[in-house]
Amino acid sequence: LAGPAGPALVPVPASLRVTEGAFTLAADARIGVRSAEGAPVAEQLARLLRRSTGYALPVVREPAEITLEVSGGQELGREGYTLDVTPAGVRLAAATAEGVFRGVQTLRQLLPAAIESSTPQPGPWTIGGVRIEDRPRFPYRGVMLDVARHFFTVEQVKRYIDLAVAYKVNVLHLHLTDDQGWRIEIRSWPELAGDDSYSQDDYREIVRYAAERFVTVVPEIDTPGHTNAALAAYAELNCDGVAREPYEGTEVGFSSLCVDKEITYRFLDDVVREVAALTPGPYLNLGGDEAHSTSPEDYEKFVARAQEIVDVHGKQLMGWAEITSGAVAQHWQPREPDRARAAVARGAKLVMSPADRAYLDMKYTDSTEYGLDWAGLVEVSDSYDWDPATVVEGIHEQDILGVEAPLWTETLATPDALEFMAYPRLPGIAEIGWSPATVRSWEDYRARLAAHGPRWSARSVTFYRSPEIPWS
Numbered sequence: 001l002a003g004p005a006g007p008a009l010v011p012v013p014a015s016l017r018v019t020e021g022a023f024t025l026a027a028d029a030r031i032g033v034r035s036a037e038g039a040p041v042a043e044q045l046a047r048l049l050r051r052s053t054g055y056a057l058p059v060v061r062e063p064a065e066i067t068l069e070v071s072g073g074q075e076l077g078r079e080g081y082t083l084d085v086t087p088a089g090v091r092l093a094a095a096t097a098e099g100v101f102r103g104v105q106t107l108r109q110l111l112p113a114a115i116e117s118s119t120p121q122p123g124p125w126t127i128g129g130v131r132i133e134d135r136p137r138f139p140y141r142g143v144m145l146d147v148a149r150h151f152f153t154v155e156q157v158k159r160y161i162d163l164a165v166a167y168k169v170n171v172l173h174l175h176l177t178d179d180q181g182w183r184i185e186i187r188s189w190p191e192l193a194g195d196d197s198y199s200q201d202d203y204r205e206i207v208r209y210a211a212e213r214f215v216t217v218v219p220e221i222d223t224p225g226h227t228n229a230a231l232a233a234y235a236e237l238n239c240d241g242v243a244r245e246p247y248e249g250t251e252v253g254f255s256s257l258c259v260d261k262e263i264t265y266r267f268l269d270d271v272v273r274e275v276a277a278l279t280p281g282p283y284l285n286l287g288g289d290e291a292h293s294t295s296p297e298d299y300e301k302f303v304a305r306a307q308e309i310v311d312v313h314g315k316q317l318m319g320w321a322e323i324t325s326g327a328v329a330q331h332w333q334p335r336e337p338d339r340a341r342a343a344v345a346r347g348a349k350l351v352m353s354p355a356d357r358a359y360l361d362m363k364y365t366d367s368t369e370y371g372l373d374w375a376g377l378v379e380v381s382d383s384y385d386w387d388p389a390t391v392v393e394g395i396h397e398q399d400i401l402g403v404e405a406p407l408w409t410e411t412l413a414t415p416d417a418l419e420f421m422a423y424p425r426l427p428g429i430a431e432i433g434w435s436p437a438t439v440r441s442w443e444d445y446r447a448r449l450a451a452h453g454p455r456w457s458a459r460s461v462t463f464y465r466s467p468e469i470p471w472s
């Protein structure tokens with residue numbers, strides 16, 4: 001692989017040493033895993049390698065040519081791992097199955113791009129010798145998918161997860177409700193979700209699929225603004241008792257729940273109860289952005305009640321940077337750094353998603369067919385060449401839980417459009433979340449990223465061939 005210092009890995013590992021010799025995966029190779037905890041990850045790796053090599057690759061309960069070990073060593077944390085490739089074979093060790101899963105993503109990238117094919121390819125399947133010790137900089141490395149402006153099916157969400165976990169992404173934030181649509185069944189309020197929505201079983205399946213890949217789902221029910229879909233479904237939720245018209249446009253800030261009506265909080269309690277019961281992850285995101293039709297006093301009253309409700313249902317409140325309560329606030333508006341500082345001042349942790357860097361719905365250039373440009377044009381270099389710990393004055397490493405790449409879908413109606421906007425920028429945000437700031441740079445990253453084009457082509461990913469990258 002053409003990477004300047006060796007393998008073209010994204011995210012770049014915390015430490016990597018090229019060693020003597022090479023390992024070639026042979027047709028009679030086996031995958032060894034001794035612990036029950038590691039077995040599901042071994043099976044996932046086996047399925048992936050069988051598909052593109054055509055080899056049997058049985059999983060056995062003893063050391064083998066590829067050995068996955070879930071050992072006790074806590075020094076690398078929950079997601080860290082060590083990966084040794086020698087002529088004798090591959091040894092991937094971690095304290096948890098999650099760490100082994102993260103290391104498997106690195107192992108995939110050490111193998112030729114053809115390993116990503118869905119049909120058997122000719123080898124040789126050779127990896128140069130390396131010793132890798134790796135662990136993430138931030139614990140929260142997310143992608144957000146807006147399924148409200150345009151709905152995407154369970155299978156399409158699964159594919160979005162599949163592509164993202166190859167880059168060690170570990171959070172999927174689903175923007176489930178907005179002015180244009182309510183996309184999750186709420187049994188106590190059956191008129192909310194229309195035809196294009198997830199049943200509760202659909203949502204459970206997304207959560208299950210994500211969990212198998214050590215991805216935490218963060219559901220967002222955007223409130224008190226961005227609520228036209230609910231206000232159109234239930235007249236009684238409106239202050240004037242009149243149902244709103246359905247809205248298909250792209251304006252924001254015109255809707256608000258009725259803060260002074262008690263039914264608003266029965267509604268919120270029912271919704272939070274049902275969604276929390278379906279969500280194993282710690283966060284319940286209640287949005288809070290662009291509540292331009294809610295007075296500041298009403299906004300504070302609403303958020304205080306919302307916090308109580310989320311507490312009752314055993315979750316931690318998360319929201320956009322405007323939200324004035326909760327454990328985690330998400331910085332998004334480059335023009336409003338004060339909100340990030342205020343969130344830290346009240347004891348919240350930040351997820352960094354500056355729109356002029358991390359919003360995957362921003363056009364690459366003014367000739368990009370899809371997307372918006374209110375935060376500016378965001379080429380691959382703009383999206384990569386920043387750091388969460390310096391991007392906002394006064395916000396430092398210890399204030400930050402992680403990063404997230406939101407993909408808003410006002411202008412994106414198909415999976416191809418999603419992939420075109422997400423690739424190649426999503427891997428860069430993933431690297432910013434995982435790799436130490438000291439081991440990454442734009443010049444090195446663009447050279448490594450060049451080797452990922454063939455990997456995406458092998459998976460039929462529709463990506464933007466940015467002229468900034470020397471594609472291999």
Ligand SMILES: CC1=[NH+][C@H]2[C@@H](O1)O[C@H](CO)[C@@H](O)[C@@H]2O
Binds near residue numbers: 252332359409
């Ligand atoms: C947090 C946030 N609220 C707005 C803003 O981001 O911009 C998005 C488009 O880029 C838009 O879809 C969203 O409703």
